[in-house]
Amino acid sequence: MKTIFSKYFSRSSLVLCLIALFYGILYPVPAHAMHIMEGMLPPVWCIFWFAVSAPFFIYGLYRMQKIVHSTKQNAKIMLALCGAFVFVLSSLKMPSVTGSSSHPTGVGLGTVMFGPSVMAVLGVIVLLFQALLLAHGGLTTLGANCFSMTIVGPLIGFGVYKLCRALKVSRSISLFLCAMLADWSTYVTTSFQLAVVFPDPNSGVVGAAVKFLGIYAVTQIPLAIAEGFLTVIVYNLVISNNLWKESALL
Template structure:
């Protein structure tokens, strides 16, 4: 989710920015209302954003793809902050990394945020709701949410690169090449992130279940929309 500056043509970068800004506008409105209802969540929001920052800060270069491989950490944010909070948190993380660490660029920030903050959060949210309905143990909820959030983030990044850089090549052909470039690093990283996410959400719930957007993985009114 750290596509470098200049990798995407401006037309594609602008398109992803448009989608990201639309999602941010909706998420910010929900988050603002939630923080008014639950002001104690402000400190939690800052803590979880810092945690996601640390999760996703170590780069593993992926040859020939114009990007790097990382754990994403966004599933933990969905558990604690809800969907809207997670999207805003993920965007802040990527903005700070682009500004101060040269992880990704500003023109490509819309694309990077769309893949991690938006698609990563949505996939984790849907997994949590599905596994909640199926009665999965908390650790498995965290494991599957962490795994899918990680892999969906990189699947989206592969699609973004294939669409923008296809040239004379077909989109499907380039997509497969980019995906194959990610697989050696991201398959094991995704599994490792799933293990850590499951353990982390279980530990948080045992000590401070009141911090969860899903208390007992049941929605608290006004926190998760």
């Protein structure tokens, strides 16, 4: 009986998910929840950012396969934790630049635990889930959002973390700076992505980028600082409970 019920429940859940997906496609609702919303970028730039992000995503798949087949204790669980952390934090949207939003990124935790390449895959999964099932939009701008949040952010954060550790900075401060600067670098990149498409009539791309950065700074500076503290708390809890060893799979 339990097996029959489980199969029926699984099939019903799948049917409901498919109905929700098709309804969202057939009856779209304008959303302003992504870094760069649906339809904000011209098709040429959408294709460009997809092409730029694709190699990072492919390499991330390779690295993720290594992790999934790793014999390291709790590797899969920690990978899932990092994905959930990105999903929860990046779902906390706040209105910002027209056609865009501000929110924490959550990429610092996974960057420190598994390296920056894996975040390109986890980030795409999260952004797709938010776009399709949470009506956040951003399918055509997925490449651009992926590049800023899950490629540039983790790379900058990872570089900062490794540099701080090489300089004998404490783990907590290094992790805090990693998460905070990964967040800020995401929005610096987003600002230039928008500025290239919407340059200022007088000051050009640089002037437009400065304006976008000024608007983002109002919400993103405190959000990034809060994200840094939260990332440190979660990582230290994981390490202190012997669920993971520092730099286990880097």
